[in-house]
Amino acid sequence: MKAGSTPPFAPAGNVLIVGGGLVGASLAIALDAAGCRVTLVEAAAPRTDAQPSYDERNLALARATVNGLDAIGVWPLAAAQATPIRHIHVSRAGEFGSARLDAAKHGVDALGWTLPARELGAALLRRLDTCKQLIRLAPASLIGLTKFEDGWRAEVKTPKGTQHVDAALLVGADGTESFVRAQLGIEADVHDYQQTLFVCTVTPERDPANRAWERFADEGPIAMLPLAERRCGLVLTVDADTADDVVALNDADFIALAQRRFGWRLGRLGRPGKRHPYAIRRVAARSLIAPRAVLVGNAAQTVHPIGAQGFNLGLRDALTLSELITAADDPGEQDLLERYAARRAPDREGTMAMSHDLVRFACMPQPWLAPFRSLALLAYDRVPPLQQALARRGMGFRGTPPRAVLERVP
Known part of the structure; x- marks a missing residue:
C-alpha cells in the first residue's frame, strides 16, 4: 500500500x-x-x-x-x-439427547x-x-x-x-x-481445525420431507440437507490426516462411510454426486x-x-x-x-x-462429556425459552439485524 x-x-x-x-x-x-x-x-x-x-x-x-x-x-x-427446511434434527452419535426444531411451532412456513x-x-x-x-x-x-x-x-x-x-x-x-x-x-x-469437509449430493431411500439433520461424532459433524427430487446435500467432516484416504474411496466405499456416520434415518443412501474436499480453518x-x-x-x-x-x-x-x-x-x-x-x-x-x-x-x-451434551440437547428440545432462542439464532436474527432481513418472505 x-x-x-x-x-x-x-x-x-x-x-x-x-x-x-x-x-x-x-x-x-x-x-x-x-x-x-x-x-x-x-x-x-x-x-x-x-x-x-x-x-x-x-x-x-x-x-x-x-x-x-x-x-x-x-x-x-x-x-x-x-x-424449504421445515424441520431440523440435531443429535450426537451414541448419545441419547437430541434437539428438534419445527417451523410451524415457531409460527413460520420454513426455518430456512x-x-x-x-x-x-x-x-x-x-x-x-x-x-x-x-x-x-x-x-x-x-x-x-x-x-x-x-x-x-x-x-x-x-x-x-x-x-x-x-x-x-x-x-x-x-x-x-x-x-x-x-x-x-x-x-x-x-485456527486450523485439522479437519476436511466433503460435500456432495446423495439420494436416500426415504424422502427427507423437508428435514435437515446435523449429527456430531468424534470425527466431526455430518449434515444432511433436503434438496429437490428427493435428494440430499451431504456435508461430511473427517480428520485432516484421513482426507486423502477418503478422496481415494470409490463411490460404494464413500457411501458406506457416510452411512456409518449418519445412520439409517433416511434408509439406504445411494447415487453420490461428485465429491469436493475443503480444508476447514x-x-x-x-x-x-x-x-x-x-x-x-x-x-x-x-x-x-x-x-x-x-x-x-x-x-x-x-x-x-x-x-x-x-x-x-x-x-x-x-x-x-x-x-x-x-x-x-x-x-x-x-x-x-x-x-x-x-x-x-x-x-x-471424552466420555465424561456425554451426559452433559445429552442434557444440553434435551434442554434445547424441551425448554421453550431455550428452543425459541435457538430457533431465532438459527433463522439469522441475532444482534441488530439489517432492516432488509426483517421483512417476511411472501
Whole structure:
C-alpha cells in the first residue's frame, strides 16, 4: 500500500468492492438499488462456471438471509430451485439427547431453505445484469492500492490493460485469503481445525420431507440437507490426516462411510454426486475497518461450516453496510465505519463463538462429556425459552439485524 497527496479526482460517493463472490455481488446489488455509484472487481469472468465461489456446495440459507435476498431482488430468481427446511434434527452419535426444531411451532412456513451455491450464483449474475449504474470489471484483479486523504486509488489489472479506480470507500469482499486485508495491514487470527469437509449430493431411500439433520461424532459433524427430487446435500467432516484416504474411496466405499456416520434415518443412501474436499480453518480479522476501508464476508471472518453460518453471516455484513451507506453523504466517513463495526460485533462475535465452541464441545471424544451434551440437547428440545432462542439464532436474527432481513418472505 502506498500513501499519496490529494489526487486530482473527486471520489466522494464512489464505492469500490473487490470480490464478486456471493457476498460482494449481493453488496453491489444492494448499493446499486439505492442509487450508489459502485465499481465491482471480479476475479473471474461473469459466468457461473467460472466463479470459484459458485461451486458444488449446497447452501443452507437462514430465514433472515432469504428475506434479505428477496429485498434486493435476488430471491425471485432463485426461489424455484430452493427447498424449504421445515424441520431440523440435531443429535450426537451414541448419545441419547437430541434437539428438534419445527417451523410451524415457531409460527413460520420454513426455518430456512436449501439452495445449490451455483443456483444462487446464477441468480446473482442475472440480477447484476439489471443494475443501472454498477461498473463491473471482470475478469480483473487488484494489484495495488494508494491511500489518499479522501479515498483510495486502486490499480486493477484487466485483459485490456491496467486501469485506475478511485473510490471514497474500499470494500474487501475477496475471501479468506483477502488481498485487501493484507494490503490494509489488518492481521487475522487463524485456527486450523485439522479437519476436511466433503460435500456432495446423495439420494436416500426415504424422502427427507423437508428435514435437515446435523449429527456430531468424534470425527466431526455430518449434515444432511433436503434438496429437490428427493435428494440430499451431504456435508461430511473427517480428520485432516484421513482426507486423502477418503478422496481415494470409490463411490460404494464413500457411501458406506457416510452411512456409518449418519445412520439409517433416511434408509439406504445411494447415487453420490461428485465429491469436493475443503480444508476447514477459522480466520478472523482483528479489525473490520481501516481508514476509508471495510471488510465483509470471508475476508472479515471465515467460520467453521457447522451450522452453515458462513454466507448467512456475510450477507448480514453486506446488508448492514449497505443500510448505513445509503443513509450517509460520504460512504467512507470514519463515524460510519465505526458504527458498522459496532453493529456487526454482537452478531459476528456470537456466531463465531457459537460455531467454534460447538464443534469443540460436540465433537470432543471424552466420555465424561456425554451426559452433559445429552442434557444440553434435551434442554434445547424441551425448554421453550431455550428452543425459541435457538430457533431465532438459527433463522439469522441475532444482534441488530439489517432492516432488509426483517421483512417476511411472501
